[in-house]
Amino acid sequence: MSNPSILILPGDGIGPEVMTEVRKVIDWFGARRGLAFDVTEDLVGGAAYDAHGTPLSDETMERAQAADAVLLGAVGGPKYDELDFSVKPERGLLRLRKEMDLYSNLRPAQCFDALADFSSLKREVVAGLDIVIVRELTSGIYFGEPRGIVMEGNERVGINTQRYTESEIARVARSAFELARKRGNKVCSMEKANVMESGILWREVVQKVQDEEYPDVELSHMYADAGAMQLCRWPKQFDVIVTDNLFGDLLSDAAAMLTGSLGMLPSASLGAPMANGRPKALYEPVHGSAPDIAGQGKANPIACILSFAMALRYSFDKGAEADRLEAAVEKVLADGLRTADLLGPDGGGFVSTTEMGDAIIAAL
């Protein structure tokens, strides 16, 4: 039997440098824990545009479809700001999400004990925080038609369409309820059912899925604006939050920032099971490509390394190995190691991207 395959797409900005550290970690698991992977690397985003004139070539798309897991760094940068919408770096990422049908995006917002003082929130508000936002990732206003900029009368109109079918809502709701069962058993669904019909359908379907399939899981509903508020006020009231593509984009970024550990947060985007039983899956850090610090050894590789931990857990069923990797990360943080993004109140030492990667390997 061949090894499970991982396609690595470093992308733009700090993507390549953090991915170098992830490769060390992958190699360590191969050499020391007998977990060998077939790793290949390819281009996405601006890097792919520079090489092929498209942010994701058809060949790369095929490789992603065939891989057991895709690991992505980050896409985008000011260099590509003037590009036409259809070839912007982001379109590469959106094409992967859409064509792999990765409808369930898990975004943990977790506050690392060693870093609680880095948050702009008071320590007691965030210490111990551990919530997950489940964001619908393949539909909604990101993909709905009609869309575009058209002439009407004598002026232009910008149009986007939010569309959600019952089955699209039901499947992401199920994934949130499944996740909640392994955690605090509580789901809060967020929409704007008071002003949007798509929000009414969202609320109704999530409720129905709970009634019929997950009566054991506690479900509440909240308007997304109130949700944004409550995340800022007392985020620990939540366990799992399920919401649509656009609300999930804003709410998960706000939640990530609350933890004070943006450079620390991984994400998993999961689809339906493949023939081998593994879900289609893409893992990526929540942070962006940070072009301002790219190539300077300042980037924090932890979010991307923890994304690989999520791959171990969700794609390769190696929960214990994922725990091991997460524990190694916590150890180096407890030891006071800090990359440049984390120089803060506790004045921890300043280490480079590479040194952080090496320290995590050592802690493993």
Next chain:
Amino acid sequence: MSNPSILILPGDGIGPEVMTEVRKVIDWFGARRGLAFDVTEDLVGGAAYDAHGTPLSDETMERAQAADAVLLGAVGGPKYDELDFSVKPERGLLRLRKEMDLYSNLRPAQCFDALADFSSLKREVVAGLDIVIVRELTSGIYFGEPRGIVMEGNERVGINTQRYTESEIARVARSAFELARKRGNKVCSMEKANVMESGILWREVVQKVQDEEYPDVELSHMYADAGAMQLCRWPKQFDVIVTDNLFGDLLSDAAAMLTGSLGMLPSASLGAPMANGRPKALYEPVHGSAPDIAGQGKANPIACILSFAMALRYSFDKGAEADRLEAAVEKVLADGLRTADLLGPDGGGFVSTTEMGDAIIAAL
């Protein structure tokens, strides 16, 4: 010449009780400062539905159109949760915004010195905070067609449409630039131009308005998800934020919560000038109808009183009187008076809605 007219729409939940305090303040300005208003009162939201089967009757709509300013309390409550979408309390408010064409919604997020410790954020992050979110209020996904829940194949689909014309974007941009000129001279525009064409048009038009009409105002652009993050990280980096209806809904609620003073924050929704030169205008607190505490004397009337201060400033050109009212509010807070929503770290005294209103009158 007749007095300027104010239409008061107390609405639901705590709306009526906070409005009682506002009326005292209005009367005080009439008796003591020679600012007499013709005040009439009418129904909106659930209260209007209960009386007339509609959340806003045509007669009330006409009165609102004719008034020099409308003061609204709050709408909505669990009692109306099962109502059909078309007669929900919120539709009354949305109809007012739309038919009065109140395209520019000013939402200050201001941290009162006496209350800085009430925030979930660290004192240094919020103390002295004074930003305004200018939210487009009459278009976007709140009002775009097509919308609804329809059958497609054998399942239902929820649909909403985001639509922005160039002129809709330009006019709210202008109002943000005008405001910035009276403040810190800095505007940050937020959208998702990386994934939405309506965001591309938004960015382009805001930039063009600045280039051609406000070259003296500093303009930056930010993706709305990054904006949500930055609001949580270091809100003082902003002066005026301009954004669309839906993003404005979430971002202004998050910003309001940051100040720790949700029960304190007013808003103004402004439209085009009427024949008498005054803008069409509706003033309302940012907080909701808080049905859980309605009728218990626990509500904080300050947000609604400060909404009247905004009316003095924007509708009646009485900036000095508005300053006077705002100073009175700051004084009672500095004196340690607190309604129930504000019982917190400094253990300030507990006063009722009425006592707070009376104290503000006394401070005037």
